[in-house]
Amino acid sequence: MKALNRILDRAHQAPKRIVLCEGEDGRVLQAAERATRQGIAAILLVGARARIETAAAEHGVDLAGIELVDPADSPLTPELTRVLHGLREKKGMTREQAEQEVGKPLCFANLLVRQGHADGSVAGAVHTTAEVVRSAIQLLGLEPGCKLVSSFFLMMLCQPFHSLKGGLIFSDCGLVIDPDAEQLSHIAMAAADSARALLDEAPRVAMLSFSTHGSARHAAVDKVVEAAHRVKAQRPGLAIDEDVQLDAAIVAEIAERKLPDSRVKGNANVLIFPDLEAGNIGYKLAERIGGAEAIGPLLQGLTRPANDLSRGCSAGDIVNVIAVTTVQAQAAAARGGAAPCR
Numbered sequence: 001m002k003a004l005n006r007i008l009d010r011a012h013q014a015p016k017r018i019v020l021c022e023g024e025d026g027r028v029l030q031a032a033e034r035a036t037r038q039g040i041a042a043i044l045l046v047g048a049r050a051r052i053e054t055a056a057a058e059h060g061v062d063l064a065g066i067e068l069v070d071p072a073d074s075p076l077t078p079e080l081t082r083v084l085h086g087l088r089e090k091k092g093m094t095r096e097q098a099e100q101e102v103g104k105p106l107c108f109a110n111l112l113v114r115q116g117h118a119d120g121s122v123a124g125a126v127h128t129t130a131e132v133v134r135s136a137i138q139l140l141g142l143e144p145g146c147k148l149v150s151s152f153f154l155m156m157l158c159q160p161f162h163s164l165k166g167g168l169i170f171s172d173c174g175l176v177i178d179p180d181a182e183q184l185s186h187i188a189m190a191a192a193d194s195a196r197a198l199l200d201e202a203p204r205v206a207m208l209s210f211s212t213h214g215s216a217r218h219a220a221v222d223k224v225v226e227a228a229h230r231v232k233a234q235r236p237g238l239a240i241d242e243d244v245q246l247d248a249a250i251v252a253e254i255a256e257r258k259l260p261d262s263r264v265k266g267n268a269n270v271l272i273f274p275d276l277e278a279g280n281i282g283y284k285l286a287e288r289i290g291g292a293e294a295i296g297p298l299l300q301g302l303t304r305p306a307n308d309l310s311r312g313c314s315a316g317d318i319v320n321v322i323a324v325t326t327v328q329a330q331a332a333a334a335r336g337g338a339a340p341c342r
């Protein structure tokens with residue numbers, strides 16, 4: 001079964017409560033309707049009820065089976081306001097500011113997840129990545145033992161013309177702008193864990209560069225090599241190639257020529273980009289010119305699932321991110337509940 005079908009199937013087996021906070025957007029409404037019909041999530045739409053209903057009518061979307069939650073009249077609003085104020089008081093937030101903030105759907109949605117009223121959130125069809133990520137970091141916090149939140153895309157290569165088929169993890173293409181070697185090593189280890197969880201395969205990691213095993217010399221290459229050494233020290237069993245060019249990472253014959261003693265052998269399923277410029281441009285090239293399906297940006301390192309979207313996403317992209325969010329929430333439940341929010 002294809003990786004994406006496996007994820008949709010897993011979501012269907014145990015749907016979770018996923019909250020969307022951009023319910024006036026036609027793509028989000030269509031995705032909410034499809035996810036409900038497909039049984040991959042119980043959808044909560046947060047926002048002004050009258051405006052969501054008007055938008056649904058305009059887009060011909062049936063809201064049956066979808067729960068509308070309006071912060072203006074929700075019985076949960078006082079609880080969430082108390083929680084937000086408690087969290088942000090030290091940073092100078094007043095009670096009045098907390099009341100105002102809770103009225104904003106993105107904040108309300110992540111507080112629902114924090115308090116266990118929902119199992120995961122998806123936003124970013126309208127909000128920027130910076131807004132989505134800041135809210136998730138501030139309201140959900142970092143997983144115990146985790147120092148850095150980062151992101152990855154699940155890239156699906158399923159077209160007849162794709163010589164390489166199946167799912168690949170690209171990271172970080174959405175969040176950490178200019179990681180140092182230590183941060184890059186955290187991104188690589190988190191992405192390897194995400195590959196294990198979502199691809200059902202052992203991770204094979206390529207630390208991408210414009211150099212293959214010292215073929216070029218530059219501080220940018222040194223950073224990638226140092227990051228790879230840090231990963232090797234902490235995960236000695238992990239298959240990883242340090243400073244490897246993209247062709248040697250994914251084409252076996254080129255790996256044999258450029259990197260004969262590679263552990264990954266041109267068969268990488270986790271591509272780690274050296275910084276966000278390379279990562280963001282790289283994933284959009286693969287999607288828009290290469291015909292790959294890009295699912296994400298999916299966040300790694302948070303206490304509970306909260307995922308982002310590109311503002312260029314389609315309704316189908318949103319459905320896929322909802323399915324992944326359900327699978328992440330199932331994993332959190334299987335671990336004995338989500339980690340406590342800090």
Ligand SMILES: CC(C)(COP(=O)(O)OP(=O)(O)OC[C@H]1O[C@@H](n2cnc3c(N)ncnc32)[C@H](O)[C@@H]1OP(=O)(O)O)[C@@H](O)C(=O)NCCC(=O)NCCS
Pocket residue numbers: 129130131133134137142147148149150173174175176177280297
């Ligand atoms: C995500 C992003 C907004 C964080 O920016 P920032 O300026 O560091 O964020 P803030 O200063 O508002 O940080 C808020 C808090 O989150 C923490 N934080 C920021 N990034 C973090 C990360 N990756 N992991 C963990 N914590 C992080 C900060 O340390 C700060 O903590 P503090 O309040 O305890 O000091 C920034 O990295 C960004 O803009 N990334 C690019 C997003 C983007 O445009 N992507 C392209 C399209 S996908």
Ligand SMILES: CC(=O)OP(=O)(O)O
Pocket residue numbers: 124128129173174280296297309310311312
């Ligand atoms: C991931 C990403 O690039 O998001 P956006 O297109 O919304 O900037």
